[in-house]
Amino acid sequence: MSIRLGAIIAGLGIVGVLFFWSLLPGVINYAPPEKPDYYVFKEKPVSPEGGFSFEGPLGKWDNAQLQRGYQVYKEVCSACHSLKFVAFRNLAEIGYSEAEVQAEAANWMVPGIDPNTGENTRVPGKPTDYFPSPYANDVQAAAANNNALPPDLSLITKARKDGTNYLYSLISGYGEPDPEKLAKAPNFETPTGLYFNKYFSNVNIAMAPPISIDGQVTYADGTEATISQMSADVAAFLTWTAEPTLVKRKQTGWPVLIFLLFATGLAYLSYKQVWAGKKPKKK
Numbered sequence: 001m002s003i004r005l006g007a008i009i010a011g012l013g014i015v016g017v018l019f020f021w022s023l024l025p026g027v028i029n030y031a032p033p034e035k036p037d038y039y040v041f042k043e044k045p046v047s048p049e050g051g052f053s054f055e056g057p058l059g060k061w062d063n064a065q066l067q068r069g070y071q072v073y074k075e076v077c078s079a080c081h082s083l084k085f086v087a088f089r090n091l092a093e094i095g096y097s098e099a100e101v102q103a104e105a106a107n108w109m110v111p112g113i114d115p116n117t118g119e120n121t122r123v124p125g126k127p128t129d130y131f132p133s134p135y136a137n138d139v140q141a142a143a144a145n146n147n148a149l150p151p152d153l154s155l156i157t158k159a160r161k162d163g164t165n166y167l168y169s170l171i172s173g174y175g176e177p178d179p180e181k182l183a184k185a186p187n188f189e190t191p192t193g194l195y196f197n198k199y200f201s202n203v204n205i206a207m208a209p210p211i212s213i214d215g216q217v218t219y220a221d222g223t224e225a226t227i228s229q230m231s232a233d234v235a236a237f238l239t240w241t242a243e244p245t246l247v248k249r250k251q252t253g254w255p256v257l258i259f260l261l262f263a264t265g266l267a268y269l270s271y272k273q274v275w276a277g278k279k280p281k282k283k
Contacts, residue, residue: 037185038203045165048232063095069237072230076210083131085154086241101127146193148206158242168235169199174209
């Protein structure tokens with residue numbers, strides 16, 4: 001009896017050891033990995049001082065800021081990034097006159113056809129044209145940007161979490177790693193050809209700082225063009241390109257809410273009136 005009991009216990013022990021031995025590799029392979037070094041530096045996007053005029057339930061577009069943002073896009077960002085879902089005529093929505101829209105469109109060269117030879121060429125834009133890409137194709141775009149394909153900016157603030165603040169932070173967030181944080185991540189480095197930006201997904205980005213010095217753009221309205229100001233202005237402009245009906249939707253929402261509240265009140269009063277004498281008598 002004792003031999004049989006010992007054999008059972010020994011068998012159970014062997015089965016238990018084999019069971020845990022079979023689980024161990026899986027636990028090791030699927031254990032959550034340690035966060036990479038760049039997590040030490042990564043920070044959440046921030047807002048510019050004072051925020052943006054279109055934020056909140058009563059927010060409105062600041063056309064002066066949108067026009068400054070367009071100027072930053074035209075003079076800085078358009079060298080690498082397209083805006084293919086926006087037509088020149090849409091600029092009328094941010095305060096440009098018809099003549100100004102025509103003049104702006106004519107300043108851009110868009111794909112066209114040579115009427116004499118039928119060959120592809122570049123011609124001055126018309127209000128009905130869309131903003132052109134700076135590159136002929138994706139291969140050319142990647143070759144000119146350290147093998148990184150510059151994204152189209154038409155919908156960029158909708159394609160990124162907290163898009164407006166992210167864009168503002170990204171553009172103004174270039175610099176050097178914090179020395180104290182660098183001591184906590186001794187294996188971290190920014191490879192040649194990349195740039196450190198604490199707001200980018202892995203803090204090393206292929207895009208060179210698009211706005212690097214104050215006064216890089218001379219604003220037509222005389223606003224001081226600091227790095228923070230230019231970053232906020234172009235972030236506001238690209239928020240508008242991504243969602244031009246943002247403010248109109250908010251303005252429409254308030255009357256709808258008021259109507260629904262009023263209709264709810266009428267429905268309740270009607271209910272009280274119709275059923276006032278219909279309540280069952282207590283026995």
